[in-house]
Amino acid sequence: MEYPCLSHHGGTRGVTGSCHQLHLDASTSLLVDCGLEQGEEAPSGAASAPIGFAIGAIRALVITHVHLDHVGRIPALLAAGFRGPILCSEPSAKLLPLVLEDAFKLGGSAEPAQVARFLAVLQRQVVALPFEQWYLVIEQESVACSIRLQRAGHLLGSAYVECDVRFPGKEPSSRVVFSGDLGQPGNPLLRSVKPPERADILVLESTYGDRVHADRSDRQARLEAVIDRALADRGTVLIPAFSLGRTQELLYEIEDILHRRSLLHEHAVGAADDSLHNMIDWPRLPVILDSPLAQRITKAYVELHEYWYCTARQRLSEGRAPLKFEQLVCVESHSQHLQVVNYLKSTARPAIVIAGNGMCSGGRIVNYLKAMLGDPRHEVVFVGYQAKGTPGAMLQAAAGVQGDVQVELGGEVGALRAKVITLEGYSAHADQVALVDYALAGKAQIRNIVLVHGERTAKQRLAQAIIWQANKMGLQVEISIP
Structure with a gap:
């Protein structure tokens, strides 16, 4: 198997449950998001179900933002024994306990002592990271990995994650980017998104990959x-x-x-x-x-x-x-x-x-x-x-x-x-135009785009739009839909 590579534990059947594992070698990986499937996508009892995948190789969890479809399975992850760091932006570190306390009461137990124990475990594992700075997550003889959080414009603290993976004797490094949920330009409270400078693999959301939003100005x-x-x-x-x-x-x-x-x-x-x-x-x-x-x-x-x-x-x-x-x-x-x-x-x-x-x-x-x-x-x-x-x-x-x-x-x-x-114009998700711009703006060197977090039609239409724009720009891009 060639590393780095991906496996997905959610976010592929629809627009919820984002959970992606970045395998660095046979025994080392990062988990990016650990979300809950919701609505018609969710199996019965999803809120209280066990985690559903092996966690032994996971060295850290990185969360893009604190909506439940990206963090709602963290209680199950901790219950399964995960005790690695939970890496997120500084605003997300403040918001995460509020969101998960409410979710824990609804899906687990409202008994005060159990809630307090859960929050104490969570707080010990959360590591707040500043935006735009590289942070070394893994350093071992076989592989090293640093991450950098960039603003995603979706909600306060939301980030996309750049993973820089280095193998001894192999240059340059491999860059894997997880978009999380990207915001539409023009949010009055948040800074707009700046596209990644490069990515060998881009894991890209596609919630509104099949439409263009109404004008937000009015x-x-x-x-x-x-x-x-x-x-x-x-x-x-x-x-x-x-x-x-x-x-x-x-x-x-x-x-x-x-x-x-x-x-x-x-x-x-x-x-x-x-x-x-x-x-x-x-x-x-x-x-x-x-x-x-x-x-x-x-x-x-x-x-x-x-x-x-x-x-x-x-x-x-x-x-x-x-x-x-x-x-x-x-x-x-x-x-x-x-x-x-x-x-x-x-x-x-x-x-x-x-x-x-x-x-x-x-x-x-x-x-x-x-x-x-x-x-x-x-x-x-x-x-x-x-x-x-x-x-x-x-x-x-x-x-x-x-x-x-x-x-x-x-x-x-x-x-x-x-x-x-x-009322149109209040969507917190980027539309097709913004997603294509994020993926291809500035002729970023992107070899492979993996479309997740969207209905199949949205993914297919976004793939067509990206390929059309890439051809127009003289770029070669491979797109996969897991």
Whole structure:
């Protein structure tokens, strides 16, 4: 067998479960990500299943970012006896325990002593690495390997991993790059991605390899228009969103809208302009974050502000609080949650609610939807992908259907009278154009591209697009789909 080589323990059947093993020799390897399969891809009991592959040769785990489809099997890996270092970026090191504590309680045990033991083991193994610096992971007579984390623009702390593998007497080194999940350019909180300088093997995600995203430039204006309409209707804007990444991006943009509209309101009051009567509600509009996990992660985002993009840090220097503004209301306990649901259902007080989970398959958003879907004053706003078969996807499909529509949610069937819309431009994943640019920008010397983390159609169309662009650039690239 020729080394280095790859084997895959997830991320090949669809868009979840990323887990890739880089074999350096017969007894030495690195594991890159250890994610959980989710949705229709997941076998029954996946959250509590054993790790499912041999771990004896694995010297270290490198994680690209802390979404569960990239880290959700770490509890199983530790339970199998892995005690090597868990290498990640400095922001990911802070976020990882928050994400895995929640996952451990859901998939393992909520017993406090067991949770504490798990977190203690995890913390002993996590090694936080700075971006853009080489770190020697393995050094032995037969092989040496260093890694470097580069910003991936997907969420705070997300990285792609460059692995530089050196064999005695063999030059040059072999460079293997794992993209992790790459972000779409234009995220207001994150720096954009810089493509790798070279790669003999590039393991590339392909989530949206078959499409081009809508323009992001006017997404905030479209969100503002939705809120304006809800204010006019005296209704609530319900936004199902996952706790990590999407929630913080939404809060950042909502704060900007509120800040600007408050300034306009002050000007209108000073000018005694009654034609701007709708603005009178904006300074009092509550933004309700109803997710304890999202609150903890948002607090961590604030503490990690030095990793924000420069324009976001500029707002802090101006005295603004993009993720901790005055109108933000955090709902902690379940009893408080139920009180808020009943209050918004029974009053005509407009509000924005961000609650988990993002696909409406569970979490606190379900109670809001049950209470409000039958009332046309309210709006359900989707800002992320809805997997086939999820309640979110069914609500999306019902949007705009004429006549009485019945939907099932949490085991109950009710009428859908609320407005349902999807706002494009909030995808956290790179589209086909950005993926091709990442792989080929600057004529990077890439010999072999391995497409993972995508549906088969997305992989095939991305492969075609890469080959077309490579031919246009006079490059020879081999593409494989495991």
